Amino acid sequence: MTARMPIYLDYSATTPVDKRVAAKMIPFLTEDFGNAASRSHPYGWTAEKAVENARDEVAKLVHADPREIVWTSGATESNNLAIKGAAHFYQDKGKHIITMQTEHKAVIDAFRELERQGFEATYLAPEADGLLSLDKFRAAIRPDTVLASVMLVNNEIGVIQDIETIGNICRENGVIFHVDAAQATGKVHIDLEKLPVDLMSFSAHKTYGPKGVGALYVRRKPRVRLEAQMHGGGHERGLRSGTLATHQIVGMGEAFRIAREEMDLENARIRRLRDRLLAGLQEIDETYVNGDLKNRVPHNLNISFNYVEGESLIMAVKDIAVSSGSACTSASLEPSYVLRAIGRSDELAHSSIRFSIGRFTTEEDVDYTIELMKSKIGKLRELSPLWEMHLDGVDISKVEWAAH
Amino acid sequence: MAYSDKVLDHYENPRNVGALDKNDPQVGTGMVGAPACGDVMKLQIKVNDDGIIEDAKFKTYGCGSAIASSSLVTEWIKGKTLDQVMEIKNSDIAQELALPPVKIHCSVLAEDAIRAAVADLKSKQTVASEVA
Numbered sequence: 001m002t003a004r005m006p007i008y009l010d011y012s013a014t015t016p017v018d019k020r021v022a023a024k025m026i027p028f029l030t031e032d033f034g035n036a037a038s039r040s041h042p043y044g045w046t047a048e049k050a051v052e053n054a055r056d057e058v059a060k061l062v063h064a065d066p067r068e069i070v071w072t073s074g075a076t077e078s079n080n081l082a083i084k085g086a087a088h089f090y091q092d093k094g095k096h097i098i099t100m101q102t103e104h105k106a107v108i109d110a111f112r113e114l115e116r117q118g119f120e121a122t123y124l125a126p127e128a129d130g131l132l133s134l135d136k137f138r139a140a141i142r143p144d145t146v147l148a149s150v151m152l153v154n155n156e157i158g159v160i161q162d163i164e165t166i167g168n169i170c171r172e173n174g175v176i177f178h179v180d181a182a183q184a185t186g187k188v189h190i191d192l193e194k195l196p197v198d199l200m201s202f203s204a205h206k207t208y209g210p211k212g213v214g215a216l217y218v219r220r221k222p223r224v225r226l227e228a229q230m231h232g233g234g235h236e237r238g239l240r241s242g243t244l245a246t247h248q249i250v251g252m253g254e255a256f257r258i259a260r261e262e263m264d265l266e267n268a269r270i271r272r273l274r275d276r277l278l279a280g281l282q283e284i285d286e287t288y289v290n291g292d293l294k295n296r297v298p299h300n301l302n303i304s305f306n307y308v309e310g311e312s313l314i315m316a317v318k319d320i321a322v323s324s325g326s327a328c329t330s331a332s333l334e335p336s337y338v339l340r341a342i343g344r345s346d347e348l349a350h351s352s353i354r355f356s357i358g359r360f361t362t363e364e365d366v367d368y369t370i371e372l373m374k375s376k377i378g379k380l381r382e383l384s385p386l387w388e389m390h391l392d393g394v395d396i397s398k399v400e401w402a403a404h
Numbered sequence: 405m406a407y408s409d410k411v412l413d414h415y416e417n418p419r420n421v422g423a424l425d426k427n428d429p430q431v432g433t434g435m436v437g438a439p440a441c442g443d444v445m446k447l448q449i450k451v452n453d454d455g456i457i458e459d460a461k462f463k464t465y466g467c468g469s470a471i472a473s474s475s476l477v478t479e480w481i482k483g484k485t486l487d488q489v490m491e492i493k494n495s496d497i498a499q500e501l502a503l504p505p506v507k508i509h510c511s512v513l514a515e516d517a518i519r520a521a522v523a524d525l526k527s528k529q530t531v532a533s534e535v536a
């Protein structure tokens with residue numbers, strides 16, 4: 001079989017639906033098409049049973065009670081429902097909310113919206129390794145803090161936050177704790193029986209399920225209350241109205257079942273591939289790993305290649321599908337706000353690449369990638385006056401550049 | 405970002421990459437741009453005794469359009485006099501490479517690089533004639 005080009009190394013952006021998942025979904029589009037809310041005939045009963053099976057599977061992966069799982073359209077919606085829903089419900093207790101600068105936009109922008117509504121928000125900077133300082137977090141809590149949101153696994157740099165300790169600090173201070181776990185399912189073990197987390201967001205499409213479906217965990221003991229953001233037929237105990245997308249939900253359930261059963265084996269394999277990729281890329285001079293390597297999922301490797309410019313780097317690596325540290329808007333290059341937050345210069349942020357490895361990545365893919373990067377970085381550096389100056393021992397940061 | 409075929413050609417096969425001896429009195433060096441702005445161009449020209457540019461080399465840190473602009477310029481300036489190359493306009497470069505509006509600054513930088521290299525060479529020659 002010839003490998004499909006470009007080689008897909010962007011599993012943190014999305015994953016293909018596992019064929020086993022797709023096979024399970026299809027009958028619910030054509031034959032078992034009933035509305036799970038139809039109580040008067042078997043079409044409805046079949047759909048409802050499938051939805052509840054899937055709810056069990058999602059709950060099992062994270063050691064939750066199925067009654068704590070609310071279906072949504074994805075982690076973006078789950079984050080919005082959790083953050084706005086809790087902030088609205090508890091606003092009489094206080095209007096201060098805390099998160100990190102390195103959160104996904106679905107968290108940051110929900111916070112921004114709450115600020116417009118009169119809440120006060122604190123956006124904590126991470127340490128240089130990408131992790132949240134527990135002391136800084138503790139210090140940020142005020143008597144009027146009602147909600148904190150910290151992600152489990154970062155989408156850009158893959159670092160794993162210590163949500164157990166952060167959650168305990170929240171508990172001590174009576175702060176509701178939300179965790180965006182979109183990038184974590186199937187990668188790290190999550191035990192919500194033990195973790196002091198009140199709300200947790202999930203997405204199917206990062207874990208070999210379909211796009212457009214997710215879930216929000218809402219703790220029952222102690223009970224966490226939310227104000228619904230979507231009003232309608234009162235589905236999902238009134239927390240999220242809308243006819244359930246049975247086929248999507250079935251897909252998410254199957255994807256999470258597979259994750260539960262296979263994650264340990266899969267992660268060991270992916271760690272071997274990551275180590276191979278890292279060793280190969282570190283043979284290239286002047287490379288910098290972004291984010292802590294130890295507290296990190298093996299699926300993610302984010303590396304900056306010094307002295308090569310971001311856009312030419314993207315052009316150079318078109319045979320692999322990866323994400324770059326520059327968000328290429330049509331007019332300009334914006335360096336990644338996550339890399340800026342961990343203190344990377346614009347230049348290093350621009351020249352970074354996120355390699356994310358997944359279920360279908362092979363050793364050949366990794367070896368191809370290493371060789372490609374070696375040759376392309378070498379070629380771009382041969383072209384780079386900055387590299388030449390570096391080799392001559394010039395400290396680029398001390399050079400006075402003519403403004404233009 | 406879609407690149408024109410000419411940009412891609414220069415990016416894939418840049419012409420005249422390299423360096424000349426910057427201490428050579430016949431060599432002018434222009435370095436323009438800044439890393440923080442995302443592009444730095446170094447252009448070097450070497451003139452013979454008749455005042456003709458007989459060699460040109462470049463190195464560029466920047467996007468594909470910046471690399472292509474500087475590569476193209478090295479082709480254009482070889483065999484010309486200093487006065488002739490001072491007439492090259494950024495719009496000529498932009499047009500030849502079909503640069504989109506957001507990449508016009510790359511051609512401006514390439515024009516600046518020519519001027520900087522010529523200025524460097526002229527200042528060297530003035531010093532040389534004063535010494536002589």
Ligand SMILES: Cc1ncc(COP(=O)(O)O)c(C=O)c1O
Nearest residue numbers: 074075076104106155182183203
């Ligand atoms: C950390 C994180 N949160 C939220 C999301 C959004 O998830 P969804 O695409 O399911 O809305 C993503 C995916 O882009 C993510 O990586």
